[in-house]
Amino acid sequence: MNNFLLSTPTRIRFGEGQVINLPKEIPSTANILLTIGGGSVKKNGILNAVMSSLQDYKITVFEGIEANPEFETLLQAIELGKRESVDYILAVGGGSVLDGSKLIAAGIANPAVEPWEIVTSGGKAAKTALPIGTVLTLPATGSESNGNAVISRRSTGDKLGIASPLFYPRFAVLDPTYTYTLDERQVANGVVDAFVHTIEQYLTYPVNAKVQDRFAEGILCTLIEEGPKALQEPQNYDVRANIMWSATMALNGLIGAGVPQDWATHMIGHEITAVHGLDHAQTLAIVLPNLMANQKETKREKLLQYAERVWSLDPCDEESIDRAILLTRDFFETMGTSTRFSGYGIDEPKIERIIEKLNEHGMTALGEHGKIDLTSCREILEAAR
Amino acid sequence: MNNFLLSTPTRIRFGEGQVINLPKEIPSTANILLTIGGGSVKKNGILNAVMSSLQDYKITVFEGIEANPEFETLLQAIELGKRESVDYILAVGGGSVLDGSKLIAAGIANPAVEPWEIVTSGGKAAKTALPIGTVLTLPATGSESNGNAVISRRSTGDKLGIASPLFYPRFAVLDPTYTYTLDERQVANGVVDAFVHTIEQYLTYPVNAKVQDRFAEGILCTLIEEGPKALQEPQNYDVRANIMWSATMALNGLIGAGVPQDWATHMIGHEITAVHGLDHAQTLAIVLPNLMANQKETKREKLLQYAERVWSLDPCDEESIDRAILLTRDFFETMGTSTRFSGYGIDEPKIERIIEKLNEHGMTALGEHGKIDLTSCREILEAAR
Numbered sequence: 001m002n003n004f005l006l007s008t009p010t011r012i013r014f015g016e017g018q019v020i021n022l023p024k025e026i027p028s029t030a031n032i033l034l035t036i037g038g039g040s041v042k043k044n045g046i047l048n049a050v051m052s053s054l055q056d057y058k059i060t061v062f063e064g065i066e067a068n069p070e071f072e073t074l075l076q077a078i079e080l081g082k083r084e085s086v087d088y089i090l091a092v093g094g095g096s097v098l099d100g101s102k103l104i105a106a107g108i109a110n111p112a113v114e115p116w117e118i119v120t121s122g123g124k125a126a127k128t129a130l131p132i133g134t135v136l137t138l139p140a141t142g143s144e145s146n147g148n149a150v151i152s153r154r155s156t157g158d159k160l161g162i163a164s165p166l167f168y169p170r171f172a173v174l175d176p177t178y179t180y181t182l183d184e185r186q187v188a189n190g191v192v193d194a195f196v197h198t199i200e201q202y203l204t205y206p207v208n209a210k211v212q213d214r215f216a217e218g219i220l221c222t223l224i225e226e227g228p229k230a231l232q233e234p235q236n237y238d239v240r241a242n243i244m245w246s247a248t249m250a251l252n253g254l255i256g257a258g259v260p261q262d263w264a265t266h267m268i269g270h271e272i273t274a275v276h277g278l279d280h281a282q283t284l285a286i287v288l289p290n291l292m293a294n295q296k297e298t299k300r301e302k303l304l305q306y307a308e309r310v311w312s313l314d315p316c317d318e319e320s321i322d323r324a325i326l327l328t329r330d331f332f333e334t335m336g337t338s339t340r341f342s343g344y345g346i347d348e349p350k351i352e353r354i355i356e357k358l359n360e361h362g363m364t365a366l367g368e369h370g371k372i373d374l375t376s377c378r379e380i381l382e383a384a385r
Numbered sequence: 386m387n388n389f390l391l392s393t394p395t396r397i398r399f400g401e402g403q404v405i406n407l408p409k410e411i412p413s414t415a416n417i418l419l420t421i422g423g424g425s426v427k428k429n430g431i432l433n434a435v436m437s438s439l440q441d442y443k444i445t446v447f448e449g450i451e452a453n454p455e456f457e458t459l460l461q462a463i464e465l466g467k468r469e470s471v472d473y474i475l476a477v478g479g480g481s482v483l484d485g486s487k488l489i490a491a492g493i494a495n496p497a498v499e500p501w502e503i504v505t506s507g508g509k510a511a512k513t514a515l516p517i518g519t520v521l522t523l524p525a526t527g528s529e530s531n532g533n534a535v536i537s538r539r540s541t542g543d544k545l546g547i548a549s550p551l552f553y554p555r556f557a558v559l560d561p562t563y564t565y566t567l568d569e570r571q572v573a574n575g576v577v578d579a580f581v582h583t584i585e586q587y588l589t590y591p592v593n594a595k596v597q598d599r600f601a602e603g604i605l606c607t608l609i610e611e612g613p614k615a616l617q618e619p620q621n622y623d624v625r626a627n628i629m630w631s632a633t634m635a636l637n638g639l640i641g642a643g644v645p646q647d648w649a650t651h652m653i654g655h656e657i658t659a660v661h662g663l664d665h666a667q668t669l670a671i672v673l674p675n676l677m678a679n680q681k682e683t684k685r686e687k688l689l690q691y692a693e694r695v696w697s698l699d700p701c702d703e704e705s706i707d708r709a710i711l712l713t714r715d716f717f718e719t720m721g722t723s724t725r726f727s728g729y730g731i732d733e734p735k736i737e738r739i740i741e742k743l744n745e746h747g748m749t750a751l752g753e754h755g756k757i758d759l760t761s762c763r764e765i766l767e768a769a770r
Binding site for chain 2: 001002003004005006007008009011012013014015016017018021208209210211212213214215217218219221222225226238241242245246249257258
């Protein structure tokens with residue numbers, strides 16, 4: 001097991017009706033900037049529930065944080081927050097609203113720093129940040145209890161990650177019933193995203209970290225069992241609860257503590273989104289099975305362990321690796337998430353453009369060994385046509 | 386899944402040599418009361434390593450916190466801390482030192498409250514507490530990252546639990562090499578204690594909490610695999626690391642969030658310690674297999690799940706339950722921890738005295754359903770002769 005520092009300070013309020021506990025989490029004197037996305041939380045009643053729980057608070061609402069949160073939009077929120085002298089950010093939505101709110105919290109608290117500098121510095125330019133609370137509506141990114149965010153700037157074609165202990169939400173309200181109104185694609189995307197987050201921290205090489213491995217396998221098994229059910233029975237509370245908790249656990253630092261991590265699938269996927277505009281999770285589904293096949297030798301031991309513990313295959317049979325990869329592919333397809341470009345109507349993927357982008361962003365030595373180079377990336381993408 | 390509030394604020398510094406990071410965790414202006422047990426940390430060099438890492442700090446050492454930390458001893462530490470105006474507690478030791486230090490932190494910070502009142506109120510009388518840091522030397526109790534402690538007062542025969550969010554350590558240094566010098570009995574006790582902590586939060590009735598179940602099963606499997614190895618290869622780093630991390634994860638709130646909990650084994654075990662003076666873990670090993678057998682009907686579904694996932698038995702065969710119970714018993718015995726009174730030379734256990742004590746302490750409706758009454762307790766104890 002590798003050495004690690006693990007910090008999981010976000011308080012979790014999990015279950016139906018937890019929104020009534022918001023006043024226990026937010027100081028009564030707070031002047032809140034409440035951030036939301038495109039307005040679905042207005043239609044489904046979640047915003048009303050939040051406002052009603054916080055009826056004694058001073059609240060300014062900022063609406064319009066889009067998927068892949070746009071820097072220019074977040075700038076407007078920062079300006080609004082400054083004008084209203086807010087001192088607390090409450091993000092109500094999915095990963096994009098939460099991610100965007102982290103930059104908003106930093107931008108308002110650091111008036112002397114250019115917000116774009118906070119982004120380009122990876123978050124380091126932020127010396128402080130307003131406290132952030134979260135009410136999650138789409139389990140996927142884990143943003144509700146980690147210090148990470150991804151910010152996009154369409155005018156420059158940038159999609160950049162920021163991270164800081166300052167960005168950890170103080171609390172996360174996780175109410176599985178808030179996910180009942182998600183459409184199938186959103187549910188599928190969330191399940192695939194959480195699955196691949198787990199794989200990125202698990203499917204590398206063994207370091208004898210038994211608890212971390214077992215936890216990761218537990219999350220994978222749960223997503224495999226519950227994902228298809230979430231599509232079939234959209235209002236099955238326990239199914240939604242298990243998926244929501246899996247997604248949070250997949251990226252709060254716990255399963256990645258003390259183990260090597262890969263993240264090549266994410267890096268390649270980001271460029272596919274930039275070039276082809278596919279959903280984040282769709283790009284992960286395109287890349288992962290082909291990356292697993294491409295890296296079969298490097299990941300052999302963990303692939304056999306994955307085959308055995310997640311798919312109940314014989315770990316002494318080398319063919320179990322190919323079967324496990326096929327079952328992974330089938331799982332994504334069962335979720336309605338195609339694992340090939342062609343599944344999204346892209347008959348001629350712009351592979352060279354994606355490779356150029358990877359090169360441009362310095363993504364030339366990916367994976368847990370830093371050995372997935374542009375040649376391997378090209379092979380992976382070619383196999384994904 | 387049940388609703389829950391989960392808070393895991395303790396920062397974990399895990400791995401060999403992490404003691405050098407103490408200055409990153411403790412404010413440089415801190416006036417530290419460093420608490421230790423019987424002095425083993427002096428002999429094995431851990432105290433030296435801590436002092437050397439903190440050479441620029443003002444430190445007062447309090448030595449002598451015993452196993453099952455004694456209230457009168459802790460009173461002395463509180464007086465010393467007040468005299469020296471300390472404002473930070475650094476506990477270096479096992480669960481008893483850490484538990485005792487939580488009362489010390491509360492006692493010093495609440496001079497207007499009688500320390501005994503803090504104990505009898507279950508911790509509620511403490512309105513504040515000094516910050517606590519921990520350096521763990523014996524993985525077992527989980528005290529390094531939870532808000533709980535058990536305090537004993539021999540003059541009155543009391544052994545009482547206290548709990549408060551104020552008692553969460555700010556950080557925990559977990560260095561597996563610090564456990565190399567433990568004797569076999571300490572190692573075995575730690576493994577059994579962590580195993581039973583996990584079982585208390587797992588082996589109840591199903592609430593479809595898949596992640597929590599998988600995590601609990603992962604900890605159990607790890608302890609079963611690594612426990613015997615820890616006895617055979619005392620300086621196997623990964624084995625020690627896996628046990629240490631298992632013990633922390635077993636009782637930091639994570640696996641118990643959103644699921645029913647039992648704790649009858651602990652309640653009965655506490656009285657056995659009071660009456661017969663056995664080690665805490667020894668009492669758990671005596672009670673658990675017999676409690677499992679006694680509660681076979683009530684716990685049937687989870688026992689079958691346990692049999693399947695932890696012991697690879699057929700969940701469709703009812704006999705798997707008895708086999709799983711037998712394998713649990715064998716595991717404890719393999720660790721050198723007897724599962725019968727007779728194994729500790731107690732040919733005539735004072736069962737009626739233990740029952741009286743349980744009655745006296747109101748422990749008449751134990752277990753996840755509150756249905757383990759004194760009659761059941763007597764049956765369990767009789768079966769454990």
